[in-house]
Amino acid sequence: MATTTPRLEKYLEAYEAVRAQGHDREPVWLEQLREDGWARFSAKGFPSTHDEDWRFTNLAALAKTAFRRAAQGEIAAPAEQLERYRVAGTACQLVFINGRFAPQLSDLGSLPDGLLVCSLKQAIDCGREGCAPEGIEQHLGRYANMDRDVFTALNTALWEDGAYLRVRRGVALEQPIHLLYVSAGAQIATHPRTLIIAENGSQASVIEDYVSLGSEAAFSNAVTELAAGEEAVIAHFLVERENTASFNVSTLRIEQSRSAQVDTHSILLGGGLVRNNVHPVLNGEGAECLINGLFVGAGRQQGAGQHMDNYMLVEHAQPHCSSRQFYNGILADNAHGVFHGRIVVHKDAQKTDAKQTNRNLLLSDHARIDTKPQLEIYADDVKCTHGATIGQIDESQLFYLRSRGFTLADARNLLLYAFAAECLDRMREPAAREFAEALIRERLEELTAAAKATGTGAQEESEPNREELG
Amino acid sequence: MALLEIHDLHASVEGHEILKGVSLTVNAGEVHSIMGPNGSGKSTLSAVLARRDAYKVTGGTVLFNGKDLLEMDPEEAACEGVFLAFQYPVEIPGIGNAYFLRSAMNAIRKHHGEDELDAMDFLPLYKERMKLLEMDEKFMNRSVNEGFSGGEKKRNEILQMAMLEPKLAILDETDSGLDIDALRIVSQGVNAMRGKDRAFLVITHYQRLLNYIKPDYVHVLVDGKIARSGGPELALELEEKGYGWAEADAPQAQPA
Ligand SMILES: Nc1ncnc2c1ncn2[C@@H]1O[C@H](COP(=O)(O)OP(=O)(O)OP(=O)(O)O)[C@@H](O)[C@H]1O
Ligand SMILES: [Mg+2]
Numbered sequence: 001m002a003t004t005t006p007r008l009e010k011y012l013e014a015y016e017a018v019r020a021q022g023h024d025r026e027p028v029w030l031e032q033l034r035e036d037g038w039a040r041f042s043a044k045g046f047p048s049t050h051d052e053d054w055r056f057t058n059l060a061a062l063a064k065t066a067f068r069r070a071a072q073g074e075i076a077a078p079a080e081q082l083e084r085y086r087v088a089g090t091a092c093q094l095v096f097i098n099g100r101f102a103p104q105l106s107d108l109g110s111l112p113d114g115l116l117v118c119s120l121k122q123a124i125d126c127g128r129e130g131c132a133p134e135g136i137e138q139h140l141g142r143y144a145n146m147d148r149d150v151f152t153a154l155n156t157a158l159w160e161d162g163a164y165l166r167v168r169r170g171v172a173l174e175q176p177i178h179l180l181y182v183s184a185g186a187q188i189a190t191h192p193r194t195l196i197i198a199e200n201g202s203q204a205s206v207i208e209d210y211v212s213l214g215s216e217a218a219f220s221n222a223v224t225e226l227a228a229g230e231e232a233v234i235a236h237f238l239v240e241r242e243n244t245a246s247f248n249v250s251t252l253r254i255e256q257s258r259s260a261q262v263d264t265h266s267i268l269l270g271g272g273l274v275r276n277n278v279h280p281v282l283n284g285e286g287a288e289c290l291i292n293g294l295f296v297g298a299g300r301q302q303g304a305g306q307h308m309d310n311y312m313l314v315e316h317a318q319p320h321c322s323s324r325q326f327y328n329g330i331l332a333d334n335a336h337g338v339f340h341g342r343i344v345v346h347k348d349a350q351k352t353d354a355k356q357t358n359r360n361l362l363l364s365d366h367a368r369i370d371t372k373p374q375l376e377i378y379a380d381d382v383k384c385t386h387g388a389t390i391g392q393i394d395e396s397q398l399f400y401l402r403s404r405g406f407t408l409a410d411a412r413n414l415l416l417y418a419f420a421a422e423c424l425d426r427m428r429e430p431a432a433r434e435f436a437e438a439l440i441r442e443r444l445e446e447l448t449a450a451a452k453a454t455g456t457g458a459q460e461e462s463e464p465n466r467e468e469l470g
Numbered sequence: 471m472a473l474l475e476i477h478d479l480h481a482s483v484e485g486h487e488i489l490k491g492v493s494l495t496v497n498a499g500e501v502h503s504i505m506g507p508n509g510s511g512k513s514t515l516s517a518v519l520a521r522r523d524a525y526k527v528t529g530g531t532v533l534f535n536g537k538d539l540l541e542m543d544p545e546e547a548a549c550e551g552v553f554l555a556f557q558y559p560v561e562i563p564g565i566g567n568a569y570f571l572r573s574a575m576n577a578i579r580k581h582h583g584e585d586e587l588d589a590m591d592f593l594p595l596y597k598e599r600m601k602l603l604e605m606d607e608k609f610m611n612r613s614v615n616e617g618f619s620g621g622e623k624k625r626n627e628i629l630q631m632a633m634l635e636p637k638l639a640i641l642d643e644t645d646s647g648l649d650i651d652a653l654r655i656v657s658q659g660v661n662a663m664r665g666k667d668r669a670f671l672v673i674t675h676y677q678r679l680l681n682y683i684k685p686d687y688v689h690v691l692v693d694g695k696i697a698r699s700g701g702p703e704l705a706l707e708l709e710e711k712g713y714g715w716a717e718a719d720a721p722q723a724q725p726a
Contacts, residue, residue, distance in 0.1 A: 395524070400560040402544035403520045403553075404570070404630065405577035411545075414573075418564025 007066050008045060014069035014158050014189070021160075026124065033141045037156030044150045056338040056370040057275060057309040062247050067189035067219040069158075070098035075184040077213060079105055082182070085211055089431030091175035092117060094163050097182050099190030101161045114171030115204075116164070120193055123164040135166060135197050143225045144253040149277070151249045155223040159193035162222075167202035169229075176205035176237070176432050183211070183218035183242060192222040196236075200229035200257075205429040207237040210248055210271075217245040217272075224252045228260035230284065235263040235429050241270035241439065244300045251277040256321075258284030265427055266293035266327075267436050268308050269443045272300065279313040282321035282349075289314065293327040294423040296443050297335030297367075298450065305335035305367070312341045312356075316349040316382075325356040328423050330416060331367035332447050339371040341386060347378040356386040361393060361419055363451070413448045420444065471536050473498040473669050474519075474638055479530035481518045487528065488514040490694035498637070499666040503680055503705065504673045506691035507713045512673045513557050515691070516640045519671075520554040521547045535637065548574075549581035551637030555627035555644050557673075562614040567626070568596060570614050571633055578634060599632045602662070604655050620647035628659050639663070640671045645679040657682030677709045690716040 015038050022031065046063045047054040077097045082105055086093060094117065095105040101119035111117060118126075123136055146153040163179045181192050198204060210220055220242065228234050240248050248271040254262050266276050280289045291314065297306035314323045329337040339358040360369045373386040393415050401411035420440050427433035474496040481489040488511045496502050506512055517525045519532065521544040532539040539547060562570070576586045600607060603625050615623050624644050631639050641660070645653055660670065660683050672683055680688075680702060688704040690697045690713070698704060698716045708716060 394560075396560050397562050399520075399522050399544060400556070400562065401570075403522075403548055404574035404634070405545055405548040405581070406574065407545050407577070408543070410573075410577070414565060415562070418562065421564050 007064055008042075010066050010068045011041070011154065011158070011189075017069055018158055018160060027137070029137055030124065030140075034157045037146055037153040037158075040146050040153035041150050041157060044153075047150060053311065053340070056336075056340075057273070057307065059273075062219065062273065065187060065217065065219070067187050070100075070185060070188045070190070074098070075213075077102065077105065077182060077184055081213055082180070085180055085182075085209070087176075087178045087207060087209070087431065087435045089175055089434070090178040090207070091115075091173060093178040093180060094119070095180045095182065096161060096163075096192060098184060098188055099160050099162075099181070099192050112171070112173060114168035115173060116166040116168075117177060118164055119161050120159075120164040120195055121161040136164070136195065139197055139225060139227050140195055141225075143227065143255045143281070144223050144251060149251065151221050151275075152223050152251055155191040155193060155221050155251075158191040159223070160191070162193035162195070164195050165204070165206065166197045167199060167204045167232075169199040170201040171199075172203035173205070176207050176235075176429055178207045178209060181208070181210050181220065181222065182213060183220055183246060184213040185218070186216040187218070189219040189221065192220065194222070194224040196224065196226040196234075198226070198228045198232040198234050198260075201231045202229065203233040205235040205237070205432055207239065207432055207435070209239040210242050210250075212242040212246055215243050215245060217247070218242065219247040220249070222248075222250040224250070226252065226254045226262070228254065228256045228262050230258045230260060232257070233261045235427075235432065236265070237427075237429075237432050237436065238264070238266045238276065239436070239439065240266075240268045240274055240276070243270065244272045244306055246271050247273045249275045249277075252279065254280035254289070256280060256282050256284060256287040256289060259286040260284060261288045263290040263426070263428065264292065265423070265432075265436070266295070266310070267423075267439065268293070268295040268310075269439060271306065271308075273307045275309045275311065277311045277313070279315070280323065281315040281317055282323065283317045285318050285320045287318070287321045289321075289323045290426065291323065291325040291327075292423055292426045294329075294420055294440065295327070295337055296330045296420070296440070296447070297332070297337055298447055299333030299335065305333050307336045309338040310340065311338075314341075314343045314354065316343070316345045316352040316354060319348060319350045319352070321349065322353040323355070325358075326423065326426065327358045328419060329358070329360040329369055330363065330419065330444075330447075331360065331369060332363040332451065334364070334366040334368075336367070337369040339369070339388070340374065341372070342374040343376070343384060343386075345377040345379050345382050345384065349379045350381045352379060352382040352384070354382070354384045358388040359419075359422075360388070360390045361416070362390060363393065363447070409448050409451075412451070413444055416444045416447070417441065472496060472533075473535060475531075475533040477531045479515075479518065479532060480528045481514060482526050482528055483514065483524060488694050489518065491530070492691070492694070492696055494689065494696065496638070496669045496671065498669050500687065501664065501670040501672060501683060501685045503685035503688045504671060504691055505675065505688065505705065505708060506697075510691045511694045512691055513642055516554050516642045516671070516673065519547070519640060520544055520552060545577070549578050553631050553634055553636030553639045555624070555631055555639065555641045557642040557646070559615050559623040559627055561616045561618075563616045565614050566611050567614055568593070568610045571596065571630060574630070575633060596633065599629055602632065603629050603659050605629060621649060621652050624648055625652060625656060628656050632659055632663060635663075637667065638669050638671070640673070642673045643675065644672075645674050645676060653679065654682065677705045680705050692717045
């Protein structure tokens with residue numbers, strides 16, 4: 001019950017500003033949605049570690065920082081600075097600076113027929129003027145649950161923009177769509193909202209990419225709703241590579257219709273405190289979901305290590321669906337990882353096939369992982385398995401490589417990469433996979449270089465010397 | 471100067487002394503066989519020579535090519551020309567054989583100030599050596615030893631040796647797990663590499679291997695010490711009389 005601390009006033013200010021801005025512009029249903037969101041957030045405040053869903057993640061630092069809404073045009077992000085965030089081989093790139101669409105920085109390319117891409121605000125404004133806004137009201141806020149999650153409530157109250165994608169029936173996109181969410185400036189909170197509607201039989205890949213310009217702390221609280229129609233084949237990539245002063249809470253809520261196939265890939269490399277919620281609901285017979293992820297955490301210049309909390313909630317609502325969760329974590333220095341894998345099988349969801357695997361490598365004695373499976377099964381004919389492992393780099397593998405001439409650093413790097421590559425191998429979209437691979441390689445090289453520079457991380461060297469003399 | 475000079479080597483694992491004063495001199499061009507009962511310390515000796523951290527040297531000296539081997543890391547020893555064919559080769563999922571081996575060759579080449587091999591230079595060589603060892607090319611892209619049969623792993627060790635061209639190759643029970651044909655093929659591979667600049671330490675339990683790879687010397691390691699040394703006939707005698715005999719009246723035949 002942390003209601004009106006002075007810090008939360010900043011959120012109230014932001015809410016009032018957003019409401020004022022939307023007045024006379026936003027449709028009534030949206031105003032109502034915002035009100036509902038605000039009511040829930042202001043009633044509950046940020047969760048504490050007494051909340052079972054937040055047991056391993058302490059939000060005190062987030063709650064006590066006075067994150068504010070960015071002023072209009074406060075940060076002019078120069079195009080050159082964004083150049084390095086382009087992703088090769090994508091169909092288009094939408095850029096958002098502090099949660100606001102930046103058309104001049106975006107590259108809409110030449111969009112194929114049957115694909116609608118614009119900012120959510122544009123789409124809603126468009127709707128006001130009566131031009132093809134269809135579907136937004138039926139989908140926005142329909143899936144993400146504000147009652148369960150105050151961050152979703154806060155996002156719903158405060159979002160200013162985000163991406164809107166609609167892929168028409170039967171249309172297959174050949175290249176992924178890149179959504180770049182940029183944080184810039186001191187203590188700015190943004191609440192990006194993304195809506196992806198994949199009509200029946202459509203195929204598309206989307207990369208949601210969070211970056212920061214500069215090293216100042218930001219708070220990104222993103223919500224994405226993805227509605228996958230019958231037999232749609234969709235891949236979603238979340239890339240978190242913000243600076244380590246920042247907070248990132250993202251919620252991906254997926255609604256799958258009959259035989260829809262959705263792959264989600266979370267690649268968490270940056271951010272200081274990261275919470276990654278992935279919540280697919282398999283709500284049509286024969287739907288399949290892959291929930292794949294890699295999180296890599298390490299120390300920080302100041303304060304604690306990176307904190308990466310992965311909260312999976314996989315709901316099987318209809319029979320004959322399958323879900324596969326694979327999350328690998330690499331934690332160095334005093335990083336802290338969490339994997340909370342919840343699977344709920346509703347009573348009608350017979351013949352459910354759900355599998356969950358979480359594998360973790362701890363590279364230092366101070367690194368920590370909390371891994372918690374949670375199965376709630378209300379149907380009787382289901383197959384649910386889960387497993388978690390926590391280990392170190394295998395000494396015999398390390399020695400084998402070194403005995404062939406690999407340096408300790410190269411051997412470690414190679415073994416880390418092989419571990420991470422298990423996740424890469426599950427990515428089927430080539431451009432996105434290549435992009436993820438380059439980012440992961442770079443991050444792992446940083447880790448090994450840092451371990452070398454400080455002399456930490458080499459497990460076998462920090463072991464007590466058991467030599468017996470005399 | 472001998473290629474390898476081990477003098478009064480003591481080593482322990484997890485606080486247990488396993489090697490209790492091993493002395494052995496190996497000249498370039500020679501093949502030495504080391505036999506001995508299970509647990510006598512043969513693999514420990516090879517691990518120490520390959521510089522595995524967990525094996526602590528508590529006394530003695532080892533010179534390799536005149537340099538202090540005990541000062542070297544595993545990778546340095548490898549680059550200087552020590553190769554260990556593992557008794558139990560390690561599986562490394564996620565790392566392809568070809569990539570692994572080319573990187574290993576390049577690490578060693580770099581150590582000697584030589585240019586790196588690119589895939590174009592490497593592949594023909596790799597394929598040729600695979601053929602020699604009658605290995606299917608499909609192994610190339612599989613992960614290192616992952617899911618290999620016992621015999622395939624051993625062949626893969628010899629293939630790596632053939633590519634890395636070490637000065638000293640230590641074969642730790644390479645014959646165990648090989649079928650009759652594989653034994654012949656692997657032995658041919660080893661024999662093809664014999665030469666005046668290279669030496670072999672062949673650890674085995676079976677005289678049969680020594681019919682294929684003819685050793686110059688045979689040593690019997692018992693309880694962390696060399697109990698007997700002799701020529702190839704020693705292996706035959708052992709087979710006949712057993713290790714009990716070797717232990718019983720050990721005349722310490724090692725010509726230091
Ligand atoms: N990590 C370890 N911890 C404890 N004891 C060990 C360890 N490694 C080896 N030993 C012990 O050291 C002794 C020598 O082992 P080693 O593997 O060198 O024998 P070996 O001569 O190669 O035997 P084999 O013929 O069965 O291969 C054995 O008694 C073994 O149990
Ligand atoms: Mg052995």
